[in-house]
Amino acid sequence: MNTQDVIRSASHYLDGLSGHIFDILDITKPISVDAAVNLSKVISKLSPLLGNLIEFNTVEFLNKQDEFSEFGKWQRQDPGFPDTIFVGSVQPTPGLEIKAWFPLATEITARFKDSQNHFQFDQTYVAILAWLPERVIYGKPxxxxxxxxxxxxxxxxxxxxxxxxxxxxxxxxxxTTQRTANLQQTNTNGYKFQGSTEEFLEAQKIVESWGIEGKIYRPTREYQLLLRELLIRYKYRLDTNFAKMDRIVHPGIEQFKRRVFNIEVSGMTIGQWNRLLSTRRENPIKQALQTYLDIKEENIDELIE
Known part of the structure; x- marks a missing residue:
């Protein structure tokens, strides 16, 4: 078994998790439609916690597969990149960066900033696990x-x-290869031009002098020196939104997003639930919660009893 064999097998097992319920947390059914509306507004705040829990359980799940036991074991790296690596006889070491996505949130907020230079053997893959409570806003993940x-x-x-x-x-x-492991830098960063119009035109001439190939991105030291020349000469700001996975237009991730939003859950597609719950119009939300999630109007007498 080589690196790509391990990654391929792990991908196969992870694909099989679709529909799997993690018995790690159970969100109680709201007692009223008003409580359900309020829950729908804050349910995404559970995503970081559940994301970590799903990550832990995914590593345990992979280690239960007999296919891997002969060659090694999946081991979490906390902190560290990627989230889990396959420690054993297989080299280069296979790894998985696990991202949990709550598709009722506005976007896939996870970032991916590691340099291309760290994947020269294509040994690390990204696993995005989309999750929802069983009944959209309540139940187990x-x-x-x-x-x-x-x-x-x-x-x-x-x-x-x-x-x-x-x-x-x-x-x-x-x-930073000469530094200790905890001080080594592995992340790329994005910088947006902040100079004047005249300075921009001047910078454009510099880029044009690089030729056609100069406009093609390369993570090489020689090309990076050209880019750093611009950074030194002109005013740029660090882009704090750089590398959000929802915005990089990766074909596989874009296809995955479309697929997820077309999945039907509790009477509507996830995309429809996303659009509905992101509005501020409470009446349509209440109607959908009553129709599809079996949540009734609040009965004051029952609550008093």
Whole structure:
């Protein structure tokens, strides 16, 4: 078994998690439609906690598969990248970066900032697990779909999407290989041009002098020196939204998002639930909660008893 065999098998098992219910938390059914509306507004706040719990349980799930036991064991890295690596006889070491996605949130907020240079053997993959409570806003967390894609492909899609010198620069981390592990830099960053119109036109001429190939992003030291020349000469701001996975237009992730939003849950597609619960119009929300989730209008007499 080689690195790609391990990744391929892990992807297969993770794909099989679609529909799986994690018995790690049970959100109680709201006692009234008003309580349900309030819950729908805050349910996404559970995502970081449940994301971590799903990550823990996913590693345990993979270690239960007999296929891996002969060659090694999946082990969490906390902190560290990726989230889990396959420690054993297989080299280069396979790894999985696990991202939990709550699709009633506005977007996939997870970021992916690691440099392309860290995936030269395509040994690390990204696993996105979309989850919802069994009944949209209450019940146990259930995996609705899974997407596993190459980390290298995600990094390349990110860099190609943002890269647009001189307006936008994608910069690789400095060479920190001589530092201790906890001080090494592995993340790329994005920078947005903030200079004047005259300075922008001047910067454009510099980029044009690089030739056609100069406009193609490369994580090499030589090309990064060209980009850093612009960063030194002109005013740029660090883009804090850089590398959000929902915005890099990765074909596999985009297809996954469309697939998830078309899944029907409790009478409507996830996309319809997303649009409905993100509005501020409470009457349609109440009607849907009563119709599809069996949540009734509040009965004061029952609550008093």
């Amino acid at each position: 259930r995996i609705v779909d899974v997407c596993v894609v190459s980390g290298l492909s995600v990094a390349a899609a990110r860099d190609n999407h943002y890269h647009n010198p001189p307006d936008y620069l994608v910069l690789e981390p400095e060479d």
